[in-house]
Every structure is written in structure tokens, then in C-alpha cells.
Amino acid sequence: MFIQNAWYAGAWAHELTKDGVLPRKILSKSLLFFRTSSGEVTALRDRCSHRFAPLSAGRREGDCIRCMYHGLVFDKDGKCVEEPGRKGVSPNTSVPAYPTVERHKLVWVWMGDADKADLDLIPDCHHHVDPSWRSIPRYAHFKANYLLVLDNLLDFSHLSFVHEKTLGGSKSIAEIRPKVEKTEKGVQLTRWYLNEPAFAPYLRGYERFDGAIDRWNIYHLSTLSNHFSMSAGSAPAGTGAPDGTLHPQTMQFHSHQVITPEDENGTHYFWTYGHNFALDDARFTEALAERISAGFKEDRTMIEAQRAVIEESEGEDIEMAFILADNGLALGRRLIDERLAEESKTTAAHMEPAE
Numbered sequence: 001m002f003i004q005n006a007w008y009a010g011a012w013a014h015e016l017t018k019d020g021v022l023p024r025k026i027l028s029k030s031l032l033f034f035r036t037s038s039g040e041v042t043a044l045r046d047r048c049s050h051r052f053a054p055l056s057a058g059r060r061e062g063d064c065i066r067c068m069y070h071g072l073v074f075d076k077d078g079k080c081v082e083e084p085g086r087k088g089v090s091p092n093t094s095v096p097a098y099p100t101v102e103r104h105k106l107v108w109v110w111m112g113d114a115d116k117a118d119l120d121l122i123p124d125c126h127h128h129v130d131p132s133w134r135s136i137p138r139y140a141h142f143k144a145n146y147l148l149v150l151d152n153l154l155d156f157s158h159l160s161f162v163h164e165k166t167l168g169g170s171k172s173i174a175e176i177r178p179k180v181e182k183t184e185k186g187v188q189l190t191r192w193y194l195n196e197p198a199f200a201p202y203l204r205g206y207e208r209f210d211g212a213i214d215r216w217n218i219y220h221l222s223t224l225s226n227h228f229s230m231s232a233g234s235a236p237a238g239t240g241a242p243d244g245t246l247h248p249q250t251m252q253f254h255s256h257q258v259i260t261p262e263d264e265n266g267t268h269y270f271w272t273y274g275h276n277f278a279l280d281d282a283r284f285t286e287a288l289a290e291r292i293s294a295g296f297k298e299d300r301t302m303i304e305a306q307r308a309v310i311e312e313s314e315g316e317d318i319e320m321a322f323i324l325a326d327n328g329l330a331l332g333r334r335l336i337d338e339r340l341a342e343e344s345k346t347t348a349a350h351m352e353p354a355e
């Protein structure tokens, strides 16, 4: 089950070229993304209306797609505009098109009720286009349900163990209880690690100062679009970072991570890890992306292995134990359950026969 009425990241903008097509499954529906000659982005159901051949096996003809089974042609809105051998087209030959918007280097798609596709609900990823930040768009695929990925993001105690030699490097991450708050759209977590003796391993070789460090991870996870937005940083210890004073040598980061369900067993992971210092050091931007990527591969290995054990346990009368670190993920799961229940109520109300 997925929340339908939300904007989901479907692609990075650079993945859609002017003459190509990008097939990608979102919320268990196969879609076909493409970009028209005027630069507009669109997403159609990847299913020809005729005999259900995939349109992704078709070919671009200008701003249209021709199904390469029997030749129907569809425009960017999914309307069938040509049927070989007849004037005009047969009835009911259109394919569904989904509201699609390019913003902040991502292509967002709305899978629910098109009337509810409010542009103001698109998550704010402005760091991707802000000249005072640098980041590289990255994508990963996890063979696991998206909820396991959200659980992972809502409990950073795993940094001490899964990412011992990459993103973590300190056992205080698991020992410190974060502040967990419910917000209008999701969950906010705040974690400070004061007076740490060493930088996180992913920053080694790029340290901007010597001595002890005040580190932080402050992030919000919107349970509507599964958008994770995190401020992270390392400042010389005792220089006032927890009160908002940033020493000039502070290393500040902002990460956006957008988790889009592919289907019940697959997840698309769009992410960046931006920095607002060393702006002219492209090698640092690249190294940062590579090192964070190595960390996310560790997450993937753990989550995919966890998924296999969960599957093996299905049908057994056993529940996962709840531990102190689970506050954030429990709140996230509750918010998602509430929204799913809300959507199913609305759908059920729609289906009630008129009096």
C-alpha cells in the first residue's frame, strides 16, 4: 500500500534527454518519462492501450511515442494521435498521463487524484540550484520495501555500527538520544555529538581544523513524499555551533534524500550530499559523493539482508522487539499508517453509490 496523493521523485532531470525515454516503475505502475523538444517533462503509463505492449519498447517520433507493436502513436498527454490504416483514431485509445513537474533538478510525478496535485506540496530541494552550495545528483536502487529504508533514516544509531568506518566513526551516535518531534508533515530529529575527538571517517583527509569537534545531524523526514532534508556539520568544539554560531572553519553539509517506492519490493533512492565551503574544489565534491555513496551501499547490504530474514519469518508468530532507539521510526510508521487510512476512507467514500 502506498500513499497516492503525493509528489514522488521519479527521475533526476538529467536522466530525461530530448530524444530518449526513461522507463521506471513508481508505486507498482510502469511509467515512461520523457522530455519534449520544448523541454517539458511528461510521464505516461508504459502500456499501450491496444494490446498492452510496453511503450518503452516503442520509439520517439518528435514529441510523440510510437508503439512498435502495431504502430499507434501517442502525444505527451497520452492522447492517441495516429492509428495506422485509418483516418482519425479508434475510441478509448488514450493512455494515462500523470502530472509531472521538473523542480530543483528532480522530476516529480503525482500518482494520485490529479485534481489534488498542488504544486506547493513539492518538497523544497533548493540547495540543488543554490550557487552557494555544491552537490552531485546520485541514484541508488534498493531491493526492499521503502518502509525499511525510511526506518533506517529515522534511526541514526545505526551509524555507529553499519557505518563504523565510513559515515559514523563514533559510538556516541548510538549512545545519544536524539530529540524526536512530530511536525505538520513528518518527523524532525536532532542529534548533537559534542566534543568528539575525531572527524567522521568520510571527512578524513579533508579536515579544515585540528582539535575536538562538535558534530550534528538535524533532519526532517516528510512522510508525504518521503523527503529527507538534513543539515549536518562539524565545527571546532566549543565555538557555539549548538547555539547557531558557526565558526568560519565549520564544515557544513546539506543532504536531500528522496525515497520513492518502486513496488512492494523495490525502492528508488535519489540523493545529494551538498557542501557550502570549498566551492571551487570539484574534487572534494566528487570525493564527498563517492564516500557517502560507499556508506549508502552499506545501508543497502544491511537492508536487503534484513528483508530476506523478514520474508523468512512471515507466517511465524513473532514480532520485532521495540527498543529505545525506535522512537523516530515508530512515529514515522504511525504517520504513514494514518495517512494511508485517511486515503482509503476517501476512496471508499467515492465508491459509495449515490442516493
Ligand code: FES
Pocket (backbone or CB within 6 Å): 048, 049, 050, 051, 052, 053, 067, 068, 069, 070, 071, 072
Ligand atoms: S499493442 Fe500497441 S499498437 Fe498494438
Ligand SMILES: [Fe+2]
Pocket (backbone or CB within 6 Å): 152, 158, 159, 162, 163, 295, 296, 299
Ligand atoms: Fe545509513
